[in-house]
Amino acid sequence: MESKIDLPRRNAHPRCRPVYGTMATMKSNFQANCVFNGDCVEGMKRISAKSVDLVITDPPFGIEFKAKRENYNRKGSRVLEGYNEVHENDYLTFTHNWMSEVKRVLKESGSMFVFSGWNNLKDILITLDDLGFITVNHLVWKYQFGVVTSRKFVTSHYHCLYVCLDDKKRKFFPYSRFDKKEKNKNGSSLSYLDREDVWVINREYWTGDVKTPTKLPAEIIRKILAYSSEKEDVVLDPFLGSGQVAVVSKMEGRQYIGFEIVKEYYDFINERLTKNLYRIKDKTTKPSKSSK
Numbered sequence: 001m002e003s004k005i006d007l008p009r010r011n012a013h014p015r016c017r018p019v020y021g022t023m024a025t026m027k028s029n030f031q032a033n034c035v036f037n038g039d040c041v042e043g044m045k046r047i048s049a050k051s052v053d054l055v056i057t058d059p060p061f062g063i064e065f066k067a068k069r070e071n072y073n074r075k076g077s078r079v080l081e082g083y084n085e086v087h088e089n090d091y092l093t094f095t096h097n098w099m100s101e102v103k104r105v106l107k108e109s110g111s112m113f114v115f116s117g118w119n120n121l122k123d124i125l126i127t128l129d130d131l132g133f134i135t136v137n138h139l140v141w142k143y144q145f146g147v148v149t150s151r152k153f154v155t156s157h158y159h160c161l162y163v164c165l166d167d168k169k170r171k172f173f174p175y176s177r178f179d180k181k182e183k184n185k186n187g188s189s190l191s192y193l194d195r196e197d198v199w200v201i202n203r204e205y206w207t208g209d210v211k212t213p214t215k216l217p218a219e220i221i222r223k224i225l226a227y228s229s230e231k232e233d234v235v236l237d238p239f240l241g242s243g244q245v246a247v248v249s250k251m252e253g254r255q256y257i258g259f260e261i262v263k264e265y266y267d268f269i270n271e272r273l274t275k276n277l278y279r280i281k282d283k284t285t286k287p288s289k290s291s292k
């Protein structure tokens with residue numbers, strides 16, 4: 001399935017025209033609606049201070065993760081390989097380096113949502129504290145299928161740290177998704193339920209389409225955008241992967257900027273943004289017997 005992105009009208013404005021490139025093409029001043037192929041720490045140094053409204057990011061896991069098709073039960077579609085991993089021993093320094101740049105570029109009214117598995121959560125928490133970020137919520141994302149285990153419990157959640165620099169200035173729109181008075185059939189407030197700190201959101205399986213191995217579902221990004229940003233706000237993802245944060249931000253009328261170090265992933269992001277496609281058919285896949 002190839003879904004069209006509903007292009008916001010403002011993209012006609014030259015300032016908002018999508019730009020793609022290597023780091024060498026990035027000017028020294030900030031450009032919105034750009035994605036870059038390169039290291040995010042170097043890239044963020046070229047973004048002006050206090051110019052980003054919202055950061056949504058899912059950094060590499062630090063568990064020597066290998067993006068290989070055989071790690072996944074995903075026959076019949078192409079998983080792009082080449083995920084750039086960080087060694088466990090370097091994870092604290094790595095986290096400190098990228099988060100320091102986020103702190104510099106974030107507006108006082110801005111927020112950051114950082115996703116993390118439990119393995120390196122301590123390094124994320126230590127760094128957030130060291131850099132003086134204020135924790136607003138420690139969210140849990142519960143997804144539908146974890147990796148099957150036989151001698152321990154199945155991990156089927158992710159952590160998401162919602163943090164800010166100034167709790168009084170931080171943007172939050174509590175009734176952006178449900179009106180104060182909206183109730184479900186049991187009489188419970190929909191706004192209350194939607195704002196509980198455990199989010200049950202399914203992962204997306206893009207069977208038959210090109211994909212990267214670890215992507216955030218569009219619904220989780222939409223939810224964060226709705227509560228913590230407004231139209232035209234600038235959303236940054238230093239670790240784009242498949243480009244979900246940039247693509248969904250564009251669909252929701254936000255401006256975006258981001259980095260991805262792996263060229264093959266970056267090309268995929270580029271294709272999604274330039275063609276305004278949410279999913280891209282894998283032309284190398286042979287149709288299965290049942291789909292004939």
Ligand SMILES: C[S@@+](CC[C@H](N)C(=O)[O-])C[C@H]1O[C@@H](n2cnc3c(N)ncnc32)[C@H](O)[C@@H]1O
Pocket residue numbers: 038039040041057058059060061082083084085212214215216238239240241242243244245259260261262265
């Ligand atoms: C967990 S994935 C992000 C997945 C993404 N949230 C999505 O929805 O597709 C982390 C990504 O960061 C990239 N990466 C690792 N180190 C990087 C760096 N120094 N700068 C930019 N990207 C990097 C990896 O190649 C990987 O694609």
